[in-house]
Amino acid sequence: xxxxxMPDNTTTTISRGPExxxxxxxxxxxxxxxxxxxxxSGRPPIITSxxxxxxxxxxxxxxxDVNGGYMCVNIGYGRHELxxxxxxxxxxxxxxxxxxxxxxxxxxxxxxxxxxxxxxxxSWPVTGGSEANETAIKIARAYHRRRGEAGxxxxxxxxxxxxxxxxxxxWLGGDGGREDYxxxxxxxxxxxxxxxxxxxxPGETDSEAAVRCxxxxxxxxxxxxxxxxxxxxxEPVSSSxxxxxxxxxxxxxxxxxxxxxxxILIADEVITGFGRTxxxxxxxxxxxxxxxxxxxxxxxxxxxxxxNAIVTDEVADVFAGSDNIFKQALTFGGHPVxxxxxxxxxxxxxxxxxxxxxxxxGAHILGRLNDLAAEHPMIGNVRGRGLLIGVELxxxxxxxxxxxKDVQLGNRLSDAFEAESLILRCGDDRIGIGPSLCITETxxxxxxxxxxxxxxxxERGLPS
Amino acid sequence: MTQQLEIDELxxxxxxxxxxxxxxxxxxxxxxxxxxxxxxxxxxIIDAxxxxxxDVNGGYNSVNVGYGRQEIADAAYEQMTQxxxxxxxxxxxxxxxxxxxxxxxxxxxxxxVFPVSGGSEANETALKIALAYHRRRGDSRxxxxxxxxxxxxxxxxxxxxxxxxQETQRDDFEPARPGMxxxxxxxxxxxxxSGETDSECAVRCxxxxxxxxxxxxxxxxxxxxxEPVAIPxxxxxxxxxxxxxxxxxxxxxxxLLIADEVINGFGRTxxxxxxxxxGVVPDIMSVAKGVISSYLPMAATxxxxxxxxxxxxxxxxxxHVLTASGHPVxxxxxxxxxxxxxxxxxVENSAxxxxxxxxxxxxxxxxxxxxxxxxxxxxxxxIELVKDRETKAPFDPSDRVAxxxxxxxxxxxxxxxxxxxxxHVGPPLCITKEEVDEIVHAIDLSLWELEGDLGMxxxx
Numbered sequence: 005x006x007x008x009x010m011p012d013n014t015t016t017t018i019s020r021g022p023e024x025x026x027x028x029x030x031x032x033x034x035x036x037x038x039x040x041x042x043x044x045s046g047r048p049p050i051i052t053s054x055x056x057x058x059x060x061x062x063x064x065x066x067x068x069d070v071n072g073g074y075m076c077v078n079i080g081y082g083r084h085e086l087x088x089x090x091x092x093x094x095x096x097x098x099x100x101x102x103x104x105x106x107x108x109x110x111x112x113x114x115x116x117x118x119x120x121x122x123x124x125x126x127s128w129p130v131t132g133g134s135e136a137n138e139t140a141i142k143i144a145r146a147y148h149r150r151r152g153e154a155g156x157x158x159x160x161x162x163x164x165x166x167x168x169x170x171x172x173x174x175w176l177g178g179d180g181g182r183e184d185y186x187x188x189x190x191x192x193x194x195x196x197x198x199x200x201x202x203x204x205x206p207g208e209t210d211s212e213a214a215v216r217c218x219x220x221x222x223x224x225x226x227x228x229x230x231x232x233x234x235x236x237x238x239e240p241v242s243s244s245x246x247x248x249x250x251x252x253x254x255x256x257x258x259x260x261x262x263x264x265x266x267x268i269l270i271a272d273e274v275i276t277g278f279g280r281t282x283x284x285x286x287x288x289x290x291x292x293x294x295x296x297x298x299x300x301x302x303x304x305x306x307x308x309x310x311x312n313a314i315v316t317d318e319v320a321d322v323f324a325g326s327d328n329i330f331k332q333a334l335t336f337g338g339h340p341v342x343x344x345x346x347x348x349x350x351x352x353x354x355x356x357x358x359x360x361x362x363x364x365x366g367a368h369i370l371g372r373l374n375d376l377a378a379e380h381p382m383i384g385n386v387r388g389r390g391l392l393i394g395v396e397l398x399x400x401x402x403x404x405x406x407x408x409k410d411v412q413l414g415n416r417l418s419d420a421f422e423a424e425s426l427i428l429r430c431g432d433d434r435i436g437i438g439p440s441l442c443i444t445e446t447x448x449x450x451x452x453x454x455x456x457x458x459x460x461x462x463e464r465g466l467p468s
Numbered sequence: 469m470t471q472q473l474e475i476d477e478l479x480x481x482x483x484x485x486x487x488x489x490x491x492x493x494x495x496x497x498x499x500x501x502x503x504x505x506x507x508x509x510x511x512x513i514i515d516a517x518x519x520x521x522x523d524v525n526g527g528y529n530s531v532n533v534g535y536g537r538q539e540i541a542d543a544a545y546e547q548m549t550q551x552x553x554x555x556x557x558x559x560x561x562x563x564x565x566x567x568x569x570x571x572x573x574x575x576x577x578x579x580x581v582f583p584v585s586g587g588s589e590a591n592e593t594a595l596k597i598a599l600a601y602h603r604r605r606g607d608s609r610x611x612x613x614x615x616x617x618x619x620x621x622x623x624x625x626x627x628x629x630x631x632x633x634q635e636t637q638r639d640d641f642e643p644a645r646p647g648m649x650x651x652x653x654x655x656x657x658x659x660x661x662s663g664e665t666d667s668e669c670a671v672r673c674x675x676x677x678x679x680x681x682x683x684x685x686x687x688x689x690x691x692x693x694x695e696p697v698a699i700p701x702x703x704x705x706x707x708x709x710x711x712x713x714x715x716x717x718x719x720x721x722x723x724l725l726i727a728d729e730v731i732n733g734f735g736r737t738x739x740x741x742x743x744x745x746x747g748v749v750p751d752i753m754s755v756a757k758g759v760i761s762s763y764l765p766m767a768a769t770x771x772x773x774x775x776x777x778x779x780x781x782x783x784x785x786x787x788h789v790l791t792a793s794g795h796p797v798x799x800x801x802x803x804x805x806x807x808x809x810x811x812x813x814x815v816e817n818s819a820x821x822x823x824x825x826x827x828x829x830x831x832x833x834x835x836x837x838x839x840x841x842x843x844x845x846x847x848x849x850x851i852e853l854v855k856d857r858e859t860k861a862p863f864d865p866s867d868r869v870a871x872x873x874x875x876x877x878x879x880x881x882x883x884x885x886x887x888x889x890x891x892h893v894g895p896p897l898c899i900t901k902e903e904v905d906e907i908v909h910a911i912d913l914s915l916w917e918l919e920g921d922l923g924m925x926x927x928x
Contacts, residue, residue: 020561021561024565025564027565027567027568028559028563028564028567030568030571031564031567031568031570031579031580031581032559032583033581033582033769033771033779033786034794035556035789036786036787036788036789038779038782039780040782041781041782047557048557048558048559049557050558050559050560050561050564051551051554051559052550052551052560052561053551054552054553059554059555061558071556073554073555074789076553076791077552077553081553082552083552084548086548086552087549090541090545090548090797091541091542091544091545094541094544094545094763095536095538095541096507096508097505097506097513098531098535098537098540098761098762099530099531099761099762100527101503101505101513101521101523101525101883102528102883102885103489103491103502103503103874103883103885104503104504104505104513104515104883105482105486105488105503105505107504107516109486110481110485110504111481113481113485114485116485117484117485125484126484127485127486128487129486131589131765131792132585132589132790132791134589135586135588135589138624138625142625142641145640146640146641149640157642169592169596169789169790170589170624170626171595171625171628171645172624172625172626183603183608184599184603184604184786184787185596185599186608186611187647189645190646191643300791306795307548307552307797308764308795308798309585309791309792309798310765320487323492324493325494325495326492326495328492329490330490330640331490331636332489332490333490333528333623334623335527335528335586335587335762336585336586336762338486338488339762341763341764342764427555427556427558
């Protein structure tokens, strides 16, 4: 355990890097990685420190982390204030006995009520985005049952959206690749994604796509019968679909449709919340209050695990009273140490204007990427809001044909990004960009310049 | 006075904005709840009103090293000042070293660690590994999961439907996950067969699992999941035949055996992992709580080399991502926590003080007719309350036994959970015999009050 207290960071990293890598290859199950392949390629990289948008690995090489972890390190790496807040709470009280609560958690619930839209007022804290969405679905189903509408159990999500990896949420949205886990959770219904660029209708505008896709949700509700539908869940801007921003009609229409049929509207702000899109919560762009909102990632900038489902007074009210208790417990739900870190994180976001910075620098990057599109034919579309940005990759801009799989464009680009010291993994069809919200204009320019060089290099090496 | 106003204001905010576990905010507001905990040390916590309590459940049977260990705060702090998180596709030193440590500590060939951040996530991950394992081997019809009535494995949709009791009340969340198959709990005390011994019960209940596999068709069954010592029915310790038989049966039919050590693990039952009591190695083990003594969220799913091996190739990786999985700060805290458990002999203390505590509780049976049974292993124990010890007749709901005891325990300085007719005992593993004496004395007082209030004949 000596590595924790070694004073000289440089010697620590050089001596411990290989050992940590071997331990990882032998014993760690990493996300969507093959340890056999990683062993051959000298992976995984062992990261040892971080500052702002940059991290340093065990060999001393500095990288720009283009997605700030999993679009989650919103305030950036290396903020000691959060470590101080954590240690202070941990030194007083690390956990809480059953049936009790703690001051930081109460203050956090109160703060979240203040900063979320409308009458979103009551928080069920959990530890990750998947758990938050699982909780939201359980609340939605129990809400209807308490009101005598036990038949409402189906959940509508959109193809291509992502809401988590657990028993119910892994079947929401999606883009294939989950046959491993069949049979699916009962009651999953799928609506189209409001993304005009990838629309089946040529020349469709954002507005037209928004109206068509909202209408599709109403049609699904009517087809299946409103008395069987519990909730609609959607991310305001879907990062898994490359940050397609829906036309302005979409969210107001969803709100109306859900109201009309008594369906609960769940906004998944796990990625979009806490400044990612240039407002504190993305639904503020359309002045919509959902019935349930979920949040994670940016709530602590992932300094420690914390997430939350917050509901309106109307939803919470059906669970008030000693006979109406919502039956759920999670050991780490409402952890006082994570709450203390979240409070400090939100304070930093607010006092340093990181939400405004997200809007400004995001617009700057969007502008620069649109300039790049003129020079790089493989850039089919650039879209996004704030610092949630997507680049669509095409072999032919007019037909929007994607690159054939055997070109392995994603691997080529990822390798070229690595050569530019960017940590940025991408697939064959799109690049996702979501840096920490503290990114400066200079760093943003540096990011775009490196992307430019990497894409140029890949273009030259493509088979003609 | 000012301070009291601040506390009242906090309580007001709490009942207004916070959704607590299984609590009703209207009742809490009426009763001046909730209790706000502000400090902790060892087995004790102090609330905002300055009162001190022994937390007999150590959180949710989860604060294994006890409250107030500054070393863990320091380890987490040092890691956070170096690196608070990691970029996609990379990992960190504490995460890798924790994976190695868990692989070394766990029995047999358990060696590949998928870190997550809670017990529900760990069991969800175990089930996903089990389903994907069979599919990769061309056995894709295997999707059913056998769990036991009276077990608990989590609250998210993939695990919510495992186990359960009549009190679980999951009807709010129907329809259930497909493929749930239920076996009987290996609890001789609750057996429908009168006079059954632990051994007889163990053999009957293991046999029931084999019968279920044969009835459902082995080619449709993916896994059996079980806690070595089950908690919801009150620290049910199976007869010694049970776990070896489960292992044999699962091997015979190609079914994966998942041991849920979320509560049992890290010394709770007097061994580092509870399956060690029976020398059994499961195919997958899930851990949480004690892995970090709840200082931060952390959990893990650990698979054998044989199971992990089918996911090793470039195209074979497990498709499963959780943002907080492998968090370096939690990993650093967890490493320090395990170091404390090992270097301070807490597992041995759990065995020794647990045995002492069980003796003291059993000795109380002579005084208290309301005690139907005392059972457990290490510092995972339960007292089952009955209206009549001979017939095992339960109390009436109108007797409000849980409410009465919860109030009375609090008055006597204990935070101690009563679920249904069961008092669950699971203190931090650092507990001393003297502290056990305090707890036993307080339980004694509370049971005298209860029996007096209910007019039960008392042995003098």
